[in-house]
Amino acid sequence: MIDHEHFFGTFLKEKKNTLLIEAFHDISASVGIVLTDINTTWVLILTEGKLTSLECDATNNCDVYYQMETEVFQGIVERQFSPQHAFFVKKVDIKGDLFMGMKIAKLLDSFFEQYPYVIGGRG
């Protein structure tokens, strides 16, 4: 199972303040990744396509929330399925700004393609 603390706290944190995907340089939003089975929320702040903040269990009011079980999150990270597909088959729920949520789902898909994370291999 994916170690969410390593994924967010180390792997993703290393990419703070860098433009993640050039094509998404216009995106600014606060995003909550809610791992429902372990009652954990990671809050990511995107500013013009850069990850400028990353916190666990923050109480921020996010623009959009992605709610899923850890197993589903792992499937997305491993690119077994895209975030959009997971949403359409109800493995992921998007709350808040649905419009932004669908756009960021595209960004996440591109991100996991460009920055593969190997479970167990610690990225």
Place this chain on the structure above:
Amino acid sequence: MTKTILEEKIAVNVERDVTINAVIGYHDNSIAQDIFFIFPPHPSLGGDYDNNVVSALYQGVAREGYVAVRFNYRGVDSGRVHDEHFFPYWERLESTKEYDLIIKDTETLVKEIRNNIQPNARIHFIAYSFGNFIALELMSRFDVQKFFGISPPIEAYDFEACFLKKRNCAFAVADDDIFCNKERMQVYSEKYNFPLTVIETEDHFYRGVEEQLFLAAKHAMGI
């Protein structure tokens, strides 16, 4: 007994270095006299031919013995349009609402597929979300027999001119849809005299009610 749906994938060249891909579905006893084109949502919002609504309508139409076509807009498959990533490309189109190229692409695709299958085939359009915008614009370029539109995004685009001009159209809307307000659609339905089906579902995305949506299309289009 459920018939196996056979598929063919085709690539239609619409411009130098720009190809759009389509999948044609049918079964052994399908009648090539009717071709249903299913228009996907906006690429920035999960709009591709694997979308849940597009897939369900495609499968349903093909199961009924017709030829079903689902397709992707330019840039969706390759991830790029010429040298540009598809996301900013489509964001730029959205900011200007200038979709002439996309309409032209789809016109080329419809012509080519119909000519390849059966030049005299009757064509029908089923459109979901943004797909309504493209499909309704194309209605004047083809002799479309029947049209079924799902959740046209009336909050983002002006559809009233299309509703005024078009005939043989029916629409469906979700009970609670932030992109296609049910009450506004009900007013349009009365004003422009088109049938409207309300689907009891939580939002614009029809997750879990795809079969119900297909049945509404089947009823409205008489298939």
